[in-house]
Amino acid sequence: MARRILLLIMLVQLIAGLAIARAVAGWWPAGGWPAGLLLALASVLLVRMVISSNNFRMARRAGSAVPAGHALSLGGRLRLFWGEFSSSMGTSSWTMLRPRTTLHIASGEQGLPVLLVHGYGCNGGYWTRLAMRLSAAGKSWLAVDLEPIGAGIDDYAPLIEAALARLCAASGKPRAIVVGHSMGGLAARAHLRRYGDARVAHVITVGAPHHGTALANFGPGLNARQMQRGSAWLAELAASETPQTRALITSLWSHHDNIVAPQESARLRGAGNVEFGGIGHVELGSHPRVLRFILDEINRMDSARIVR
Structure with a gap:
């Protein structure tokens, strides 16, 4: 069941991406479909990043205190976000x-x-x-x-x-x-x-x-x-x-x-x-x-x- 739901979500993303690519190709003939497809992919990734960022925001608002030994630098927070985002993308778009x-x-x-x-x-x-x-x-x-x-x-x-x-x-x-x-x-x-x-x-x-x-x-x-x-x-x-x-x-x-x-x-x-x-x-x-x-x-x- 989870696989079918994920396939449906990917299909919706594909349709939305193609719609964006077509619109860009019509608006910017010089860029054509390559530019449209690139923007469509960027749009999908951006939406997923926003969802992941919002999860971190909500979890921190309701979160428990982080001990000093586990405090993260700016670089550590960026690695945390990238690790979670890439894992979520890989899990939902490939392994599952x-x-x-x-x-x-x-x-x-x-x-x-x-x-x-x-x-x-x-x-x-x-x-x-x-x-x-x-x-x-x-x-x-x-x-x-x-x-x-x-x-x-x-x-x-x-x-x-x-x-x-x-x-x-x-x-x-x-x-x-x-x-x-x-x-x-x-x-x-x-x-x-x-x-x-x-x-x-x-x-x-x-x-x-x-x-x-x-x-x-x-x-x-x-x-x-x-x-x-x-x-x-x-x-x-x-x-x-x-x-x-x-x-x-x-x-x-x-x-x-x-x-x-x-x-x-x-x-x-x-x-x-x-x-x-x-x-x-x-x-x-x-x-x-x-x-x-x-x-x-x-x-x-x-x-x-x-x-x-």
């Missing part, structure tokens, strides 16, 4: 159009398999960079698609359970590590509430709004309402969790997240919390520092399993 839902089973002793759970409005293609690294590291993995897009987050729990059953059966392992970005982290917690940890060795959430986000007020769907600050669903989820459940979770988050605001909403009491800086929300799923930490955490879990 080619979703990775094929089961990958590594040969030999591959350690714990990994289930990848995307966030709001995305699909398995979001995890392209991490999936490539997992394959290179000899890890088995599966990316699940959460549909329908606007469903309640609890509705995704059976999808995660079915994907875990498939992944564990194919890899020959009793349990897997779950990595969930944004809403996917909440869906992983909802799965634990409903099914327990029989198939889950550990959960790594990446930029998950554990305590809600102000920007969810602008999103359609029941899941967006559940991610609003102070929602009853978030309170019920937190109340259902034991210290043992929280100990299964590691939460990675950024002080410069442009979707989760306040950014410290991603900090989860009783879980392992790891802070990053200078990384936007979408880029968290592809930034080298974050991917390196995720792989190190997976390898640590494998080593602990072998020792036991």
Whole structure:
């Protein structure tokens, strides 16, 4: 479903771009279609930049204080914006159009398999960079698609359970590590509430709004309402969790997240919390520092399993 929506958006952008190019070619015959197409492309990029800038503006207005150790210089802020903008463009215009839902089973002793759970409005293609690294590291993995897009987050729990059953059966392992970005982290917690940890060795959430986000007020769907600050669903989820459940979770988050605001909403009491800086929300799923930490955490879990 996410792929079809993205294709529709790209079609609208293409029609608008061609209309701009035709108008420019008629108004400026010397430049012709080449100049028109160049201006059309610039217009599309400008609109996307404005959207990304507005996300940063809203997230900062509702944001938590940035510690001195994570403060950014002007150059750092420019790199933050470019990293998030380019990641958003690449994800929505390329990788999510080619979703990775094929089961990958590594040969030999591959350690714990990994289930990848995307966030709001995305699909398995979001995890392209991490999936490539997992394959290179000899890890088995599966990316699940959460549909329908606007469903309640609890509705995704059976999808995660079915994907875990498939992944564990194919890899020959009793349990897997779950990595969930944004809403996917909440869906992983909802799965634990409903099914327990029989198939889950550990959960790594990446930029998950554990305590809600102000920007969810602008999103359609029941899941967006559940991610609003102070929602009853978030309170019920937190109340259902034991210290043992929280100990299964590691939460990675950024002080410069442009979707989760306040950014410290991603900090989860009783879980392992790891802070990053200078990384936007979408880029968290592809930034080298974050991917390196995720792989190190997976390898640590494998080593602990072998020792036991």
